[in-house]
Amino acid sequence: MSDRQSSNAYWQANLRIIYICLAIWALVSYGFGIVLRPLLSGISVGGTDLGFWFAQQGSILCFIALIFFYTWRMNRLDAEHGVDE
């Protein structure tokens, strides 16, 4: 039973990390890149605005950072809960 509780806590912690990562994932692409672009139009980047940069470059760089952050965080979580390989 303690095993099950531990794996439940592990899963809840994993879900929390996923929610945070997906919130950032949506913010940098759908948010800054598309819907919120008009709000960022005051900040100019190389002949255009910050929203354009997020849509064509920034979002991709954030995606990479997100995956490596998730990998690093999950390796720690796996070890904490004793479910690493």
Add this chain to the structure above:
Amino acid sequence: MSQFTLNLLFITASFALYIGIAIYCRAKSTAEFYAANRGVGPVMNGMATAADWMSAASFISMAGLIAFTGYDNSTYLMGWTGGYVLLALLLAPYLRKFGKFTVPEFIGDRFYSPTARIIGVICLLIVSITYVIGQMTGVGVTFSRYLEVSNATGLWIGAALVFCYAVLGGMKGITYTQVAQYVVLIIAYTIPAVFISLQLTGNFLPPLGLFGTHEGSGVAFLAQLDGLVTDLGFRAYTEHHNSTLDMVLFTMALMIGTAGLPHVIIRFFTVPKVSDARKSAGWALVFIALLYTVAPAVGSMARFNLTATMWPGAEQGDTFSQPAVSLADIETSPDLAWMRNWQVTGLLNWEDKNGDGLIQYYNEAGAANAPVAAVIAEQGLVGNELTTVNNDIMVLANPEIANLPGWVIAIVAAGGLAAALSTAAGLLLAISGAVSHDLIKGTLMPNISEKGELMAARISMAASILVATILGLNPPGFAAQTVALAFGLAASSIFPVLMMGIFSSRVGKEGAIAGMIAGMLSTILYIFAYKGIFFVAGTNFLPDTPDAWLFGISPASFGTIGALINFAVAFGVSAISNRPPAHVQELVESIRVPRGAGGAISH
């Protein structure tokens, strides 16, 4: 050395490399054939995944799509990379832990139903076969342009090569050839981009050059491009023109479609550990981003170069300070030989409509309110005189437009072939796995020996190469539009069922089957309603215009709605049907924790 000899040299050398690798890495067991014995390191697998994923569409077409539309087509950049975040967080580690060989196999086991598995096979086959047709067509086009052979000869050469390394090597051979193909394609893509970025912006890093300063005029490059295209009556490059809702839904459809593509998912079955699957998705995106951050620079700079070729005054930042390019120059100047080369292929054409000896390029639809209106009145223009410009020219003719040396052109030819062949091989492996493992071993002949299954896998791979080649020779008229169908189906059927299989222990077989069918049918119906039944022109019962689309949602974006329908139906049906049996609950518990993945190889 002539351009033809150079092309031949580079293409032959790259092919010799792929075949050498294939002979070295022959598959001897089903575990090697389907999953390279789960011994591929995460960085290596990331590189192979990048080649597997980046197709002829990414290499040849995407920069052109961005070039002629600008900001609105950022959807492709975000959509085709953001899917890897979903793969890393939601699918890859859990499917690797599950530890079997194919995507339908997971669907069948998790939803304890052979019917669910067969529906999974059908979705996989529709998605992968539509996709592979596009790759084979790309191989034919590249061969016929660069090696001056007929389209059909080119296709058969490509098919023979794929046969060599995919049938012999299976996943193991494909993995290492894909690594080599990645290296070839990324070099081919970035070298011309570096030269062009240097010429236009003085910055040798294209992603920085894109946001840099235009050398000729001293103005920010993107502002300069905006000015140039609006002078000619085109819509501003960096501005948002289309529906915001549709842009969001299309990006989402590309992201969840990417995460649901079986040939990408099976690449993550080859790594040794669950944590490697996560890491590998990160590396895959790094290698993909090398091309995807260069692509918008290639697109915008190629658009600038093409326009400045037509209006030489644009080089110094003043579009109409010099007359348009003359017909005599196009027909004789060595600098413009590329225009004559590409006219032969039918991808580029011009016509001196008003007979003034100049070729004026502008946008007829938007000319009335643009500075070009004065030129039209003064020079008596009767229409745009650059009559055909195909999107794909933007990458393929790019080195010629920028007057780069012949060996750069030869590398681009080898790179285009690498992109198409690596994706074709991955797709063929997904198809043959579904046929030999899910249909033959899983359903028709469960007692088949491992040797027999390996033989079945090889025969079904050879048969799929044959089918793909014949379809590539006679591409159905709808080849380009079917991409919408492939992504729409992957998004609306495969992605949701995999996600629910992992994240819900409540959804059972009734819910999963109903959800997959609802998602798939609604998406097919919506696409056919506007594009015609099986894309046959005239059979559509609604006009394919933004006004007629339901809430302004384009058929290509509908995969997102299809996925929502899938989730809703699956949860609705599950609420009134039985809970999954205990052994399935345990399966869900077990795939959620990484420990124990190593032992799952046995089969």
